[in-house]
Amino acid sequence: MNKSLQKLGQIVSRQNIIRYSIRYASNDSNKLRHSTILIQDGVNVQELPIIVRRLSGKDFIILDNNLVPDEEHTNTISETNNKEELAEIINGFNRCVTTDEIFKILDTMPAEEVTPLVALHALQKTYELDNNKVFRNDYSKYIGSDESENFTRTAILNQLIDRICHTNNNDVLVKGLELLSKDVFKSNTKSVKEKLKDEIILQISQNKFTLKQVCDTVRILSDCGNRQLIDTLWVGITERIDEINETNFIDVFQTLLFFKKSRRPITYTLEKKMIAIWYKLKSDDICKLLPVLSKTNVPALRFLEVTSKWIHTNIHTLSEDQLRTIIIHLSDLDYRDSNIENALERYIKMKSIQIKDPTVMAAIMDYCYKFRIRSVHIMQGCAEYLIIKQKELSPVHFKSLFLPFGHLVFKPLNGIQFWKCVEQFLDEKFVNFKPNDFLDVMLACVYLKNYPLNFVDKVFNPFFLDRLQVKDDFNKNQIQRMKSGVNGEKENLRSMFNSYKVNFSLNFKLFLGMGVFWICDISQRYIKTNLFFTTILDTITCSQGILIFVLFIAKKRIMKQLMDVYNKKILGLNPMRNSTSRSTTMTVFTVNSVGGNDMDSKYKK
Structure with missing residues (x-):
C-alpha cells in the first residue's frame, strides 16, 4: 500500500495537476477495476472514468499513462512459426x-x-x-x-x-x-x-x-455495445496528441460519436490540433467532420470557426457533392459567418451557370433563406441559373430557388425574362407541384408585388383545395394572405381603370366639343353670303362656354365640391388645422378636424 501511495505522489507531482478519486470494487475475481479521476484544466474540472489494476485484495497500482512502453510490448513479435x-x-x-x-x-x-x-x-x-x-x-x-x-x-x-x-x-x-x-x-x-x-x-x-489501434478498438467495442469500456479509452487518445496529424485527424475525430462521459477532454485535444493543422486538411476531411458535429453535443463553435476559414480559403477545390454536403450540415448546425458568405459569393460569381447539379444551388439558396442572406451576387446568380436551367429543374428545386426572392424581397435585374420563365414553369409543372409548395411560391410572388392573377382560378379550385386538405392554421393563413394580396391588387386595378375611364371620358368630350367649334369656325369663313347659316354658326361659337359648363362642370359631384369650397371660404375655415374666427355677431367657431370631417361648434352671443 505504501508503494502505491508513493506512486500516486509521483503522478500528482507532475507538471499537469491531476486529482484522483478512487472507488474500490467489492468483487475480488477480476484484476481490472473501473474508477474515476478528477481532472482540472484551468477553471474546468471534470470527473472521468479510468481503469485500475488490482494486485491483491488490499493493494493496487494506478496505471501511469506517461510511462514509456517496455521493449517487450511492441507491435512485432517473434512467432515460433517461420x-x-x-x-x-x-x-x-x-x-x-x-x-x-x-x-x-x-x-x-x-x-x-x-x-x-x-x-x-x-x-x-x-x-x-x-x-x-x-x-x-x-x-x-x-x-x-x-x-x-x-x-x-x-x-x-x-x-x-x-x-x-x-x-x-x-x-x-x-x-x-x-x-x-x-x-x-x-x-x-x-x-x-x-x-x-x-x-x-x-x-x-x-x-x-498506437492511435490507429485505439480508434479501431473504439469502433469494435461500439459494435459490441460496450459503452462503459469505451469511456475509459480517452487516455489512449489524449496521451498521443503529438501523433495526431492531418492524415489521422478525421479518424480520431469520428470516435467522438462513441464516447459519452469522456467526450470533452478528447474534444479539447482535437480543438487544439485542428487550429494547428486546419490548412492541411482535405475536402473529404471537412465533409466527414461536420456530420460528427451534427450528431454529437460537443461545443462546436471553435471547430466551425476554423471550418469556415478553411471553406473561405479552399472553396474552389470542392466538388459539387462536397459543397452541398457542407452547406446542408452548416445549416443543420445553425452556423453563419462572413467567411462563408464571401466564399459562396465567390463561388456563385465563378460557377453560377456552370453548376450541373440543381441540388447544389438549391442548398445554397436554402441556406440564404434560413439565415436571411440577401447577397446581390448570390441572388442575381440564382436568377440567371433559374432562367438557363429552367427545363432541368424539378418543382422541389424550383421552390428552393424561388422562395428567397420573395421572402428577402429581391427583384432581379433581368426581371422581365425572369418572370417570364417563372410563369412558364408554373404553368407547365402545375400538376407536379405539391399543394403546399405551390402556395409558398404564390405567396412569394405576392411579397414581390407580382400578383399571380393567372393562377388564381387554379388555386381556388375544388380539385386543388381537395388535394390541399386545408386542416391546419398554417395553410389557411397562406391562402388568406395570398387572397388578400390578390384582392388588393384587384382593387388597385379597378381604381386605376376607373381613373383611366374618367380621363378618357373627359378628353373625349373635350375633343368632340372643340372639334365642333373648329368645324363651325372654318365653315363660317367660307359661307359668308348666307346670313342664316352665318347666324347659326356665330351662335354655336358664342355658346362654347355654356357647352363646356354643361359637359364638365354641371355634374353633381363637381357642384358638391364647388359648394364645399365656397362655404368654407365664406365661413373663413381652414380644414387642415385648428382655427378660431370671430364674426360681427360675436359667434365663435372652434374646428377640430383633419381634412374638415369632424367639427365642434360653440356659439357665444
Whole structure:
C-alpha cells in the first residue's frame, strides 16, 4: 500500500495537476477495476472514468499513462512459426470447408506451434464457416442441435482466444476482438472474451496501443455495445496528441460519436490540433467532420470557426457533392459567418451557370433563406441559373430557388425574362407541384408585388383545395394572405381603370366639343353670303362656354365640391388645422378636424 501511495505522489507531482478519486470494487475475481479521476484544466474540472489494476485484495497500482512502453510490448513479435510454415498452416485452414476439419488440424498440431497468429487465422476461418452456414440456412436448426459438438467447439474456441490474449502483437488483439464481435452463435466463451477485452483495455491504459489501434478498438467495442469500456479509452487518445496529424485527424475525430462521459477532454485535444493543422486538411476531411458535429453535443463553435476559414480559403477545390454536403450540415448546425458568405459569393460569381447539379444551388439558396442572406451576387446568380436551367429543374428545386426572392424581397435585374420563365414553369409543372409548395411560391410572388392573377382560378379550385386538405392554421393563413394580396391588387386595378375611364371620358368630350367649334369656325369663313347659316354658326361659337359648363362642370359631384369650397371660404375655415374666427355677431367657431370631417361648434352671443 505504501508503494502505491508513493506512486500516486509521483503522478500528482507532475507538471499537469491531476486529482484522483478512487472507488474500490467489492468483487475480488477480476484484476481490472473501473474508477474515476478528477481532472482540472484551468477553471474546468471534470470527473472521468479510468481503469485500475488490482494486485491483491488490499493493494493496487494506478496505471501511469506517461510511462514509456517496455521493449517487450511492441507491435512485432517473434512467432515460433517461420513465414513459410505459417503460410502453409494458413493454406491448410483455407482448404477446410467445415469447422470439424479446422478442429482436426488443430488437434494434430503441437501446442507450441499454435501461436497467437495461428490461433487468430483458425478463429477467423471458424467464424467465416459458421456465419456462412447460418446465412445460407435456417439459423434455428444449428443452435443446440448437438450438445457434444457445441461442447467441443466451445472448448477449442476458448483455447484459441486464450492463446490470442497472450500475444504481444496489438494488431492480433484488435483483430481477435473484431472476430469475436461477429460470432453469430454467441458461444459460451464469455469468460475468455472478457479476458481479451481486459487485455486490450490494459494495453491502452498503459499507452501501448498506437492511435490507429485505439480508434479501431473504439469502433469494435461500439459494435459490441460496450459503452462503459469505451469511456475509459480517452487516455489512449489524449496521451498521443503529438501523433495526431492531418492524415489521422478525421479518424480520431469520428470516435467522438462513441464516447459519452469522456467526450470533452478528447474534444479539447482535437480543438487544439485542428487550429494547428486546419490548412492541411482535405475536402473529404471537412465533409466527414461536420456530420460528427451534427450528431454529437460537443461545443462546436471553435471547430466551425476554423471550418469556415478553411471553406473561405479552399472553396474552389470542392466538388459539387462536397459543397452541398457542407452547406446542408452548416445549416443543420445553425452556423453563419462572413467567411462563408464571401466564399459562396465567390463561388456563385465563378460557377453560377456552370453548376450541373440543381441540388447544389438549391442548398445554397436554402441556406440564404434560413439565415436571411440577401447577397446581390448570390441572388442575381440564382436568377440567371433559374432562367438557363429552367427545363432541368424539378418543382422541389424550383421552390428552393424561388422562395428567397420573395421572402428577402429581391427583384432581379433581368426581371422581365425572369418572370417570364417563372410563369412558364408554373404553368407547365402545375400538376407536379405539391399543394403546399405551390402556395409558398404564390405567396412569394405576392411579397414581390407580382400578383399571380393567372393562377388564381387554379388555386381556388375544388380539385386543388381537395388535394390541399386545408386542416391546419398554417395553410389557411397562406391562402388568406395570398387572397388578400390578390384582392388588393384587384382593387388597385379597378381604381386605376376607373381613373383611366374618367380621363378618357373627359378628353373625349373635350375633343368632340372643340372639334365642333373648329368645324363651325372654318365653315363660317367660307359661307359668308348666307346670313342664316352665318347666324347659326356665330351662335354655336358664342355658346362654347355654356357647352363646356354643361359637359364638365354641371355634374353633381363637381357642384358638391364647388359648394364645399365656397362655404368654407365664406365661413373663413381652414380644414387642415385648428382655427378660431370671430364674426360681427360675436359667434365663435372652434374646428377640430383633419381634412374638415369632424367639427365642434360653440356659439357665444
